[in-house]
Amino acid sequence: MKSKNPLIPFLLFLLIFFFLNTYTLSGLQFFSGNPLLPLLFWTFVLLLCASLIIAFRRIPRRGMDGFFKIISHAFLILLVSEFIFVLSLAPGDIYRLILHQPRNYAWVVFASAMLALSILTFIYGMVRGKYAYRVIRHVLEFEDLPEAFDGFTITQISDVHAGSFRNRKAVSRGIDLINKQQADLFVFTGDLVNNKASEIVPWVDLFSTIRAPYGQFSVLGNHDYGDYVKWETEANKRANLEQLKSLHKQMGYRLLLDEHVVIEKGGQRIILAGVENWGLGFGQRGDLKKALQGTQPDDFKILLSHDPTHWESEIKVLPAKIHLTLAGHTHGMQFGLEAFGIKWSPVKYRYAHWAGIKEENGRYLNINRGFGFLGFSGRVGIWPEITVIELRKKP
Template identity: 50%
Template sequence: MVKRLFLFLILCLVSDVYFYQAVTTLSPNTLFRISYWLIDILLFIGLISLAFVRRVRNDTQRLIQILITAVLLVFIPKILSFPILLAEDVTRLWRGFPPRSFYVSEITVVIACLIFLIVVFGLTRGKHFYRLRKETLHFPDLPEAFDGFTITQLSDIHSGSLTNIKGVQKGIDLANEQQSDLLLFTGDLVNNLATEMEPWVEGFTKLSAPYGKYSVLGNHDYGDYIRWESSAAKEKNMQRLKEIHAEIGFKLLLNDAITINKSGQSIALIGVENWGKGGFHKYGDLKKAAANVAPESFKILMSHDPSHWDEVTLDRGHHIHLTLAGHTHGMQFGIELFGFKWSPIQYMYKQWAGLYSRDGKYLYVNRGFGYHGLRGRIGVWPEITVLTLKRML
């Protein structure tokens, strides 16, 4: 974490120096120059301090969110417009390094302003700019009765961050409009506290699916990221969270499996608790969850963290046909255009958004319904996933 933040700081500093050259080419005002660096120094101090935060207290979370927002607004336009000035330097090298072109600097600042507006959109409207993503998956051993069976997946609601009732309802309505057979939620209902979800219970109870609604826990659901007055208080919070899952109509699978029946045939739905690589807790137990599942069954696994797929699921002797995950949020920041996708999160997770396959096994990583940390989404929009299962002929 500290190493990656250090590299980001270097990138910010280099792009900052370049962008400053463009700004001073257009405006020699001394007060403007002092203000430019004063803002940067304050943000750098904040970022360095953030690297040494080991456990986030409730009263500091808002300050961290404000800092992240400010960093995006100030540095992202500079970083993304930096290549223009770098390209100009290549030509200046061959021309004996004359002064920077006024017009190139002007173009750089205009592009930075456009990027700034995109960031503002992401921080205001982007958090509820829900995108519907559909995939059709083919399996040779899918039971015939489930040919054409549809699944709507939601993930990472993070109710503690939600504030806009109409915006959230738009996402709920879009999910219901799909009229899928099954609705699955792959974890992180809250940020830390079960009470965060209570204002949203009524809205989410309206989600419906004829073959049921099922859920698993994500890393944030355990309350591991805040200080508790006692272990009993933490346990009470967990118990309340489980009750809320039931209140909104979700059957919570805790290292367990159920059978979904249709026209005399069945598929197995397995749900594990959170299991993540690195510093994340490994509560999930796939062996326990699938203990009573027949090896020949068609299996769908809900596992919040996609790293579980690489580290555990793929190596299991029993074939897990489809794994559904979330967790990454696509970092809520990136570029997804015309089939191209990029986000800084890809340097931490090999599977971070969308569909992946290996050896006839599929993983789908949902980009998340809500948001956390960054109070918005930029380029990687909130997602409602619809998967259609097809029997391969």
């Protein structure tokens, strides 16, 4: 089979980018007829593009340093803001072309306001939004929940990505908010780091303060294995993973590697299992059969599995019923809208269900939106999440 020509999508992107900038400039020119405006506008755009190319070429030598982050984020803000400007202005332009009328001043003002609002929203997301922790609560009812666990609470976080953190005071506030929930059980569902175990070391003391009466448990995510960086030797990569595992233990987290534990309360029990990362397109290391070995068919089971595609592909159809699966991974793409009854993020085109609770045949999945951030150093509309789930016995 012939591989796809990468030049075609690149040329398509250039065409779209040129259109966005040309259309945006036409809107800005509505307010000013200064002949220097097009020159200044295109000079800025070309300088930004040239800087982005330079930033990418520096990655092999300097990695994704401060220069790369500034330029890449500026380019992203420009692209998304212009896209919103075009979406806002186009309906008015189509209407006036049909009626053969000049551009409406109020419509251009509206589109320009949306452009400015988009830029300001991105700046907020980069400065404050990425640490704007939210507690999201769910009450789930089960007919076969053991009586002793009626009202049992679980606090879940996911996708810490410690290598992205810079604000210790803000992260500390998030951890204080976790402890404030006073849940019976604490779980972490993977991606403690971006690539290397050393990234969590400066934060171990903070995450070590998280405690729950029935323990703290964790699993690994796709980023925890060090698959996305080059290692001098395979032995170094293995050593990195072993270091990460030991840091889980140092923080007081029981790392579940295709295994389960029994949680006992009032003479009754539930099963908490955890698998290594299993995800479509992100490695299928986990062994669910091994994790459940020794459990009984009528046991109430909770599973920690980082990638929600595991639930869709295997867990929800497993003969041995898993009542609740806790996952993360999607981050809600760190960008979207969850307000006024709207729940939308571009990540929906990769994951049909990308955040919150989903239920099929009495089996529940919760996807945590993530505690940290990766790539884009911010969050816009999809805020960092601390989940609290209360288990209830269905009357």
